[in-house]
Amino acid sequence: MAFTKKTVRDIDVEGKRVLERVDFNVPLKDGVVTDDTRIKAAIPTIKYLKEHGAGIVLMSHLGRPKGDGPEPELSLKPAAEKLAELTGYDVKFVDDTYGEKAAAAVAAVKPGDILVLENVRFDKREKKNDPEIAKKLASYGDIFVLDAFGTAHRAQGSVVGPAAYIPAVAGFLLEKEVDTLTSIFAEPERPFVAIVGGSKVSSKITVLDRLIDSADTLIVGGGMAYTFFLAKGYTVGTSLQEPDYVDEAKKLLDKAKDKGVKLLLPLDNVVTDDFDNPTVKEVVDSDKIPDDRMGMDIGTKTRELYADAIKGAKTVFWNGPMGVFEKDEFADGTKAVAEAVAEVKANGGTSIIGGGDSVAAINKFGLAPKMSWISTGGGASMELVEGKALPGVEALLDA
Numbered sequence: 001m002a003f004t005k006k007t008v009r010d011i012d013v014e015g016k017r018v019l020e021r022v023d024f025n026v027p028l029k030d031g032v033v034t035d036d037t038r039i040k041a042a043i044p045t046i047k048y049l050k051e052h053g054a055g056i057v058l059m060s061h062l063g064r065p066k067g068d069g070p071e072p073e074l075s076l077k078p079a080a081e082k083l084a085e086l087t088g089y090d091v092k093f094v095d096d097t098y099g100e101k102a103a104a105a106v107a108a109v110k111p112g113d114i115l116v117l118e119n120v121r122f123d124k125r126e127k128k129n130d131p132e133i134a135k136k137l138a139s140y141g142d143i144f145v146l147d148a149f150g151t152a153h154r155a156q157g158s159v160v161g162p163a164a165y166i167p168a169v170a171g172f173l174l175e176k177e178v179d180t181l182t183s184i185f186a187e188p189e190r191p192f193v194a195i196v197g198g199s200k201v202s203s204k205i206t207v208l209d210r211l212i213d214s215a216d217t218l219i220v221g222g223g224m225a226y227t228f229f230l231a232k233g234y235t236v237g238t239s240l241q242e243p244d245y246v247d248e249a250k251k252l253l254d255k256a257k258d259k260g261v262k263l264l265l266p267l268d269n270v271v272t273d274d275f276d277n278p279t280v281k282e283v284v285d286s287d288k289i290p291d292d293r294m295g296m297d298i299g300t301k302t303r304e305l306y307a308d309a310i311k312g313a314k315t316v317f318w319n320g321p322m323g324v325f326e327k328d329e330f331a332d333g334t335k336a337v338a339e340a341v342a343e344v345k346a347n348g349g350t351s352i353i354g355g356g357d358s359v360a361a362i363n364k365f366g367l368a369p370k371m372s373w374i375s376t377g378g379g380a381s382m383e384l385v386e387g388k389a390l391p392g393v394e395a396l397l398d399a
């Protein structure tokens with residue numbers, strides 16, 4: 001599915017004031033941006049607009065403010081400074097969003113200028129998509145650009161609001177995210193290997209179901225594997241399990257079989273005695289998990305099996321870690337899979353990563369530069385893979 005909405009390329013921005021919603025929801029420590037991935041991802045559109053003679057008004061949320069007014073530790077000022085540092089552009093910042101101070105700063109924006117407004121969530125009405133907020137924001141621009149993929153699944157004031165009043169188009173990041181994440185269901189280069197892990201089957205049923213429709217091989221790992229084991233009649237000890245979803249797991253296994261999709265489950269598992277205070281670490285086969293043990297990671301045989309399946313792929317989509325990777329002693333399975341996925345791009349294939357924790361895992365292993373595409377939106381990427389329409393995208397002009 002190609003992108004079906006207008007983008008900044010389809011509209012004349014010269015001499016116009018452009019109101020752009022970006023995703024500058026970056027982690028801060030002591031007033032300094034500790035991960036600038038999202039700011040970097042927003043630069044191509046900002047650069048394009050500036051070079052095409054637009055005056056640019058940027059807005060974003062950051063963190064989870066209460067919505068009762070300014071919270072200095074959640075100010076967008078450090079993000080504005082980071083943007084200036086990364087681009088070399090003069091970037092102005094105003095510590096106001098909906099008031100007279102913001103309006104005055106916006107009025108002073110000339111072609112080529114860049115102004116960053118304060119955190120849109122310092123006012124409760126943003127999250128409620130209050131029309132007053134939408135109207136106010138729309139008054140700041142002649143054109144609205146949405147490039148905040150990470151919040152495109154939220155129908156909030158700064159995401160969908162202005163589109164009701166001024167022409168609204170997509171930025172390059174939004175376009176690329178939607179194109180890439182939907183491409184796995186369109187015409188993926190084959191073999192297409194999908195990898196799904198994470199904690200629960202219940203949160204990934206639609207994802208698994210849709211991937212069985214598209215993939216040649218579906219690899220399952222993480223906590224959800226144990227519910228699949230129950231579906232196969234194994235016992236799983238104290239592992240994470242969802243007895244209410246055993247039937248769903250059975251249906252997915254049957255569907256994969258009917259469609260001729262190879263569905264791989266772990267052959268062996270790293271198990272321990274206690275999640276918080278693990279004192280043992282053993283590898284056991286999947287049909288031999290002791291009653292007093294819980295599975296924390298895929299085992300050594302499984303890592304080999306999965307790596308072999310992944311290395312032959314032309315397209316890989318990965319969502320969800322293979323184990324409790326946050327704990328170093330149970331991160332090896334996820335790391336082995338990440339390393340295999342990294343080889344796909346090196347061999348001329350495409351690797352696409354979605355989901356918040358999966359991306360955190362890849363960053364932890366320092367493998368991000370070896371992937372073809374790492375989504376900047378955890379929740380939004382999952383909704384796309386589930387086949388849902390994103391409200392922010394829906395609100396844009398059709399191409």
Ligand code: ADP
Pocket residue numbers: 197198199200203221222223224240295296297319320321322323324325326354355356357358359378
């Ligand atoms: P994503 O954010 O990439 O979509 P999820 O949110 O579905 O991934 O799952 C991530 C979580 O799954 C991680 O916090 C990880 O610790 C947990 N997890 C993975 N394997 C297991 C397991 N065997 N038991 C318990 N939790 C697990």
Ligand code: MG
Pocket residue numbers: 355356357
């Ligand atoms: Mg998650």
